[in-house]
Amino acid sequence: EADIYQTPRYLVIGTGKKITLECSQTMGHDKMYWYQQDPGMELHLIHYSYGVNSTEKGDLSSESTVSRIRTEHFPLTLESARPSHTSQYLCASSEYMGARGQETQYFGPGTRLLVL
Amino acid sequence: DAKTTQPNSMESNEEEPVHLPCNHSTISGTDYIHWYRQLPSQGPEYVIHGLTSNVNNRMASLAIAEDRKSSTLILHRATLRDAAVYYCILRRFWVTGTASKLTFGTGTRLQVTL
Numbered sequence: 001e002a003d004i005y006q007t008p009r010y011l012v013i014g015t016g017k018k019i020t021l022e023c024s025q026t027m028g029h030d031k032m033y034w035y036q037q038d039p040g041m042e043l044h045l046i047h048y049s050y051g052v053n054s055t056e057k058g059d060l061s062s063e064s065t066v067s068r069i070r071t072e073h074f075p076l077t078l079e080s081a082r083p084s085h086t087s088q089y090l091c092a093s094s095e096y097m098g099a100r101g102q103e104t105q106y107f108g109p110g111t112r113l114l115v116l
Numbered sequence: 117d118a119k120t121t122q123p124n125s126m127e128s129n130e131e132e133p134v135h136l137p138c139n140h141s142t143i144s145g146t147d148y149i150h151w152y153r154q155l156p157s158q159g160p161e162y163v164i165h166g167l168t169s170n171v172n173n174r175m176a177s178l179a180i181a182e183d184r185k186s187s188t189l190i191l192h193r194a195t196l197r198d199a200a201v202y203y204c205i206l207r208r209f210w211v212t213g214t215a216s217k218l219t220f221g222t223g224t225r226l227q228v229t230l
Contacts, residue, residue, distance in 0.1 A: 043220040090159045107159025
């Protein structure tokens, strides 16, 4: 059973507010990820991290930023929320599966964000 | 990354086997085939993966064609809890220093009925 947590689960907020979505994992995984998913649509990678002090942008451009100061935490921040940021944000972490570095990603339950 | 093609949706009766197909005609020799599923209102979860040989685990079986251009995820006895979107994903042999990015397509939405 994977131990990866996201808070809040649901967030309704007004335009222009600064928000931080929390993600934490207790498995000691080095690699962590943020995905964005609109209802009924594909997941898109927006940020990832190899380890502490390492962050990279993903395949989908995002106005959000991330930080990785501690192995366990990978928070995502929006400096000024807009209605276009309304979506579900999913955090994941991964571990090695042995031969050839194939990995399993473990996902958190997600944060559903609604910006009014 | 090579692309996968899956049917948009499938239906199954409870307690019956389900075969979820995936085509990946441009797969390369170093691509692994991964399957994840996403239950309603949850994040995706790993199901199974394989390279060339068929694979079994407690959740499912993965049958890989001899030419590797297609694969089939097999749920031996579908239950209502198996209703989810199933994603077939190709992942390259991991390269040192890179992240293990997963590229999700639209997947197959499996409906299970009584």
